[in-house]
Amino acid sequence: MKLGIVGISGSGKTTIFNALTGSVAEVSAYQKGKRESNLAVVKVPDSRLDRLSSIYNPQKTIHAQVQYVDIGETVSPAEGRESSIDELLKLLHPVDALVHVVRNFDRSGEPPRPQRDLEAMESELILTDLIILEKKVERLEKEITKAKKGNPEELELLEKAKGILEGGDALRRYSEIAQSPMIKGYAFLSAKPCIVVLNTEDDVGLGVTDLRTPNDTVFVELKGRLEMELAQLSPEEAELFREDMGLEEPATFRLIKESHQLLGLISFFTVGKDEVRAWPIRKDTPAQQAAGAIHSDLEKGFIRAEVVSYDDLMAYGSHSAAQKAGRVRLEGKNYLVQDGDILNIRFNV
Ligand SMILES: Nc1nc2c(ncn2[C@@H]2O[C@H](COP(=O)(O)OP(=O)(O)OP(=O)(O)O)[C@@H](O)[C@H]2O)c(=O)[nH]1
Ligand SMILES: [Mg+2]
Incomplete structure (x- = not known):
């Protein structure tokens, strides 16, 4: 951009x-x-x-x-x-x-x-x-x-x-x-x-x-x-x-x-020991397409997206606590990714 x-x-x-x-x-x-x-x-x-x-x-x-x-x-x-x-x-x-x-x-x-x-x-x-x-x-x-x-x-x-x-x-x-x-x-x-x-x-x-x-x-x-x-x-x-x-x-x-913002972009995040990263995507991008921003394999072999919002992660303090509280969702390919979502893409190629 x-x-x-x-x-x-x-x-x-x-x-x-x-x-x-x-x-x-x-x-x-x-x-x-x-x-x-x-x-x-x-x-x-x-x-x-x-x-x-x-x-x-x-x-x-x-x-x-x-x-x-x-x-x-x-x-x-x-x-x-x-x-x-x-x-x-x-x-x-x-x-x-x-x-x-x-x-x-x-x-x-x-x-x-x-x-x-x-x-x-x-x-x-x-x-x-x-x-x-x-x-x-x-x-x-x-x-x-x-x-x-x-x-x-x-x-x-x-x-x-x-x-x-x-x-x-x-x-x-x-x-x-x-x-x-x-x-x-x-x-x-x-x-x-x-x-x-x-x-x-x-x-x-x-x-x-x-x-x-x-x-x-x-x-x-x-x-x-x-x-x-x-x-x-x-x-x-x-x-x-x-x-x-x-x-x-x-x-x-x-x-x-x-x-x-003017460009109509939002960010989702991926987190891990190797890399924490913000991925810019257009507003209203479905999960499968958003996965493609990371790698085309993730888009092709998309199964589900594991999603927790940034705010929930902060409120519960850790990924596992958010999970216990039922705040980690599994979403399908048409889910519209939201600004601040933390995604983990499950895929199979
Ligand atoms: N006092 C003051 N001077 C400024 C400010 N911003 C730029 N200038 C001065 O204005 C002059 C032009 O600034 P530039 O940044 O070169 O402007 P420009 O639009 O790139 O100019 P061109 O490329 O020639 O069109 C320079 O002498 C700057 O130092 C400011 O905020 N305050
Ligand atoms: Mg100039």
């Missing part, structure tokens, strides 16, 4: 990327035309996994992961897109969701204008989609009228999408369109789920509630530069620093967790 970091030039994309990943990619002091894309894999913080790990004491503890890509400069509020549409699309096509970074700090004396910047980037996504969509509609219309092929239903959906975009709205807000398999293939940018990161500094800028946005907007507010600096300290130093400043867990943890 991959998230692409987008935002107006100089909004702090690379800074946030560094904060998230502990990388040290060069922040461009707002240099125009400088393009780099940075990619990193990040562990999804999960206190339940840490707890399980301290109980089972395994050789390895493996977190779920997400990838972030900082695609480099994209758009300036005054001048619009600085890269070609093709370039933007090529970079963003493979990502599953967007992290939209909005500047909410003073830069070289220029006060933040998060409302303007937010809208400028959003318009850019919408316009890019509209350009692509118009071409598709034209082609499909021709196919249907001249060659008597092509799917009229698809055309109808595309026309609907066009109406939404022309009205200045993002497709992600219309799930029946954004989630339609016919439309998904096009990978429209404004149809991708999106988190808005308000990159803030104390005493300047607006609060999340001051921004006029659709009320289903997912926001995370954080101090990008500070978090980046903390991410580059050793864990012990960072911890001390956080304590001193009265900060709790890194704000980026919340962003990573939100990313995971």
Whole structure:
């Protein structure tokens, strides 16, 4: 699963990327035309996994992961897109969701204008989609009228999408369109789920509630530069620093967790002496398919899943106590795995 970091030039994309990943990619002091894309894999913080790990004491503890890509400069509020549409699309096509970074700090004396910047980037996504969509509609219309092929239903959906975009709205807000398999293939940018990161500094800028946005907007507010600096300290130093400043867990943890959620992912766990591990799966995945995330043999030879919820395991203190209390269930292949389930797959190949 991959998230692409987008935002107006100089909004702090690379800074946030560094904060998230502990990388040290060069922040461009707002240099125009400088393009780099940075990619990193990040562990999804999960206190339940840490707890399980301290109980089972395994050789390895493996977190779920997400990838972030900082695609480099994209758009300036005054001048619009600085890269070609093709370039933007090529970079963003493979990502599953967007992290939209909005500047909410003073830069070289220029006060933040998060409302303007937010809208400028959003318009850019919408316009890019509209350009692509118009071409598709034209082609499909021709196919249907001249060659008597092509799917009229698809055309109808595309026309609907066009109406939404022309009205200045993002497709992600219309799930029946954004989630339609016919439309998904096009990978429209404004149809991708999106988190808005308000990159803030104390005493300047607006609060999340001051921004006029659709009320289903997912926001995370954080101090990008500070978090980046903390991410580059050793864990012990960072911890001390956080304590001193009265900060709790890194704000980026919340962003990573939100990313995971935004992608519609939950985690189940497997536990043992060798390994305690979180497995990311889509919500509402049946047990047999979830077993396939571990190994294809487990899916093929699936018999039953032995399931105990994390909360029950913690409440009863051990697997055997939970079992005695009847909290360990045997579930069949169609059982929908829940977030926090601890699974042991019985299989036969
Ligand atoms: N004061 C302050 N400055 C920041 C913050 N985040 C980023 N900056 C500064 O803003 C400038 C741009 O940050 P970058 O992270 O390079 O922004 P970017 O969006 O990657 O820039 P481009 O790739 O050029 O579009 C740098 O000088 C950063 O140090 C912040 O939270 N507070
Ligand atoms: Mg950058």
